[in-house]
Amino acid sequence: MTYENQTRSDAHGAARSGQQREQMLREFFEDNGFTFMKTKKECEMYGVAYDGTIRHPVPEEYAECGFKYFLTDGYVLELDAVIELKGGDKSGTTEEKVFFDLEKLRDGCYGSCTVLYITEGKKETDKCTKLFTRKLLKSQERGDIAENVNVLPYSQLTQEVLVEVAK
Numbered sequence: 690m691t692y693e694n695q696t697r698s699d700a701h702g703a704a705r706s707g708q709q710r711e712q713m714l715r716e717f718f719e720d721n722g723f724t725f726m727k728t729k730k731e732c733e734m735y736g737v738a739y740d741g742t743i744r745h746p747v748p749e750e751y752a753e754c755g756f757k758y759f760l761t762d763g764y765v766l767e768l769d770a771v772i773e774l775k776g777g778d779k780s781g782t783t784e785e786k787v788f789f790d791l792e793k794l795r796d797g798c799y800g801s802c803t804v805l806y807i808t809e810g811k812k813e814t815d816k817c818t819k820l821f822t823r824k825l826l827k828s829q830e831r832g833d834i835a836e837n838v839n840v841l842p843y844s845q846l847t848q849e850v851l852v853e854v855a856k
Contacts, residue, residue: 710774710809711727711762711763711774713809714772714807715727715763717843717846718763718765721848722767722848723765723766723767723768723848724765724766725764725765725772726764726765726766727763727764729743732764737764737766740758741802742764742771743760743771744759744761745759745760745761745798745800746758747798748796748798750796759793761773761799762774764802765805765855768805768851768855769803769855770802770803770851770855771799771802771804772805772807773804773806775806775808775809775812776809776810784817787806787818787821788821790806790821794828794834794835794838795828795833795834797835799838801835801837802837803837803838803854804839805839805841805851805854806821806838806839806841807841807842807843808841808842809844810843813842814842822840825840839854
């Protein structure tokens with residue numbers, strides 16, 4: 690089943706909830722004067738490569754296992770930042786995904802862009818977010834993951850914070 694088909698067959702409301710969160714995030718960025726892109730059409734409109742900002746080609750090791758590309762939740766032009774939104778009030782797949790994200794970060798799957806993991810709702814303070822952040826920081830200290838990866842709670846986002854972390 691493809692990602693698109695999974696979204697269309699949303700039996701438990703996760704895709705709909707995710708879309709609402711993504712729209713909220715888009716509005717936040719746009720209200721603060723940033724250009725938020727999610728689609729190939731938006732990237733073309735601003736002259737930004739879709740592959741490498743929102744759709745990331747995979748390293749050979751991933752391709753050998755059947756991965757074709759990774760999609761992000763958005764890209765902010767002025768910050769040269771990939772956005773990964775982690776939100777929701779339920780446990781489950783979000784927790785699993787963030788730990789797979791650690792592997793993707795170690796393997797450089799997002800290229801040289803700044804990566805902003807924005808947590809929202811209960812994901813701002815839950816135990817998996819805390820563990821993910823600790824493991825991320827340890828990996829950054831060892832040099833396994835680039836310093837341009839940040840975890841930011843949505844409730845604390847401001848234009849100033851975003852500009853500072855994207856430097």
